[in-house]
Amino acid sequence: MNKASKILKKPITSTVIAVLFGFIVAAFVLLIAGCNPIEAFGILFRSVFSKPKYVANVIIKATPIILTGVSIAFAFKVGLFNIGAEGQFVMGTVVATIVGICLDLPPVLQFPVVLLSGMVAGALFGGFVGFLKAKFGIHEVITSIMLNWIAFYFCNFIAATKTFHQPNTNGTYPINASGLDFIFNWKKSEAGREVVINNEFLREAVGKTDMNIGFIFAIAAAIIIAILLKKTTKGYELRAVGFNQYAAEFAGINVRKNIIHAMVIAGAIAGLAGALQITGVAQKISTLGAFENYGFNGMSVALIANSSPIGSIFAGLLFAALIYGGGSIQSEIGAPSEVINIMIGTIVFFVALSKVIPVLADKLEKKEVKKDA
């Protein structure tokens, strides 16, 4: 095997090529719109990296979609399509908010309890889908899509319920401060405020943003899931069932139990994403006019990451950077912000096509062999 085809066969190469194609297609669109693509990409780059605040915002935006991405990537790896990450995310936000408002424990307890409640909500929501699939053979995509809407309207119902609704707003009361993110509470405290104001970097990155510790959870979740899949017997079972449930069944692995477990885990991660969004950014739920797409964007993230949990971290950051930086292209040179959506679409499209690249590499190899012969 020659070097070129070896490199081409690595999964990461396909992804990088897909990203490149995304930029090329976006460049054409920009040209058609009458803008200079080089200038536009320069702005995109600057608006992501030029200030600590920008980088912080990208990280904040990336956190939930990394988590939903990990949830979906994990499900892909075990043979399931978790299109329900959106609903699990919403349930995570709703239950975290309810628990955050109703309970007021010391912060050391309250914060983990709120997160845990969101995770449990997502896990139950996902687990129900798994149960229906395992017990009755109903495809997870169908039940998930319906449950997404149930979560959506459940969210609006809670947001409007008298107990939780904050008058003159379109949402609930914020959760008790004891349940909020540690960074948030720290920068509001006197000692924290002093430090933040006196440090230029922190003032930018923390003071002016909703910087929170969610990103750490996202990375931790990605690593834990990667280890679970690769190194544990549970992961082995889940993958065996996902790849070939008939062989798994024949080898004595409990197929039903593992389908449910897989959906519980996927749901828990998406639920955690929702809970972290409450503790770190939103602090409450609002009436939804439409889905916020945290789950659906997670799907793009998982696809770009080629279903790798670790890859989801980088894919999530890329996705968030494009969305965040894309806004500035419009405001600064008047280029249509849709360019960014086209670009993301193109990237996902080419990643989906990435199976073509190893095939091309094979052809390349054969050509080489012919030449040698």
Add this chain to the structure above:
Amino acid sequence: MNEISKEYAVQMRGITKRFGKFTALNNVHVDIKKGTVHAILGENGAGKSTLMNVLYGLYQAEEGEIYLYGEKVNIKNPNVAIAHDIGMVHQHFMLVENFTVTQNIILGTEVTNGAGILNMKEARKKVMDIVERYGLTVDPDAKIEDISVGMQQRVEILKALYRGADILILDEPTAVLTPQEISELINIMQNLIKDGKTIIIITHKLKEIKQSANECSIIRRGEYIDTVDVENVTEEELASMMVGHQVNLVVEKDEAKPKDVVFEIKDLVVKNERNLDAVKGLNLQVRKGEIVGIAGIDGNGQKELIEAITNLTKSAAGTIKINGTEIQNTSPKYTIENKIATIHEDRHKRGLVLDFSVAENAIIENYHKEPYSKKGFLHFDKMIEQTKKLIKDYDVRPVGCENLPVRGLSGGNQQKIIVGREVSNDPDLLIAVQPTRGLDVGAIEYVHKTLVRERDKGKAILLVSLELDEVMNVADTIAVIYDGKIVSTFKQGEKDENEIGLLMAGGTNKNE
């Protein structure tokens, strides 16, 4: 060989069909007289379905010619076949489950008025005409999902007739029918030939050939053997022509020294997917140190028997005992824990996880046990160690494939991994179902040798195969399965292949 003539509905000359390196048909001739029922007889995989698929245009033969009523034709695809009034009813029906009988029959040749609107009244009338003419009674308004298999077959026949078929090919038409439905089908066939139609049936059931066919052509391993007048031959003669006296793969082994019974099945009843009894009160014993081979034609309950033993399906009645422990209606895991290891016939579906590496596949039954894992974490070094040993012991190629996906290995090497894995589980009963299917000669020999070696170590071995040669060569005790029961059990060498072939086709039933 007959001359090309109008008297023959179909004449196929020198048909050769290859699939890659494998020659499915080699220079095959058949002549099918107009207005007769002509049977094509052969074992599983002999090439009889392939031949008919060539006639129906589903396959293109590499060599050979087809004549219909004396005219040379080029049947490129089924549409050409249909245009030449050939109809085919496949073994697996091709019906739209939630359409009515009439809707299914007219599908593809709908009667419409000018604006493209269906004229169901006209269509229904046309269907009813055919129904009455041939006694093919069906309810034209019933939905397919609500009618029996026998009725569904009638719908398929009606569909072909509705399209004007004069030559009707029926692929294993009785495989899924009850005895009553079979005799009704034979009546229908007689009505059809009275009306001048020609019928070709593909089958390996001798009794039905005797009952329904005028002539019979025998194909063995892709070679044309003979065409005979059914009236003038006995079932025994047909059986010997079907099985043939081809070179046997001789398996070298000593006399078996069987000891205690370790595995025993009593009065086992198992239902199939259609909820009919497929295993009907089966009894079987396997002793330590012997190979029991189950011989039989596909669809006589072998699949259900194995599924019941391995607990992939429920047993409706009876017991399955290993070392005195009843295992029926438990779980696959319980079966394995009770020291039954199974080489499944479908290695891609049940035997392997193709996307897993060789090493991951090698421990699929033991991943949760030490040393392969501890406290929920896999121990890759031990996994690899065991896999390397397996690769060496079972001569798996390529060497050093332990981390490669098993998908990339050849069928023979995949099978060696399964055989090695199951044998190294150190079972008390080793079940091998079609263990050499699709393997080349070398791999077949290897698998057979392994079975004999394990027998000599004192294991009980149950071999289930559709290849009669394999059972006759490898098994110490042969049990013939027919219609869900073991109809005869005897020692290797006590009966010859003709006698066994007859038993497999239910030949003794008429004497009972």
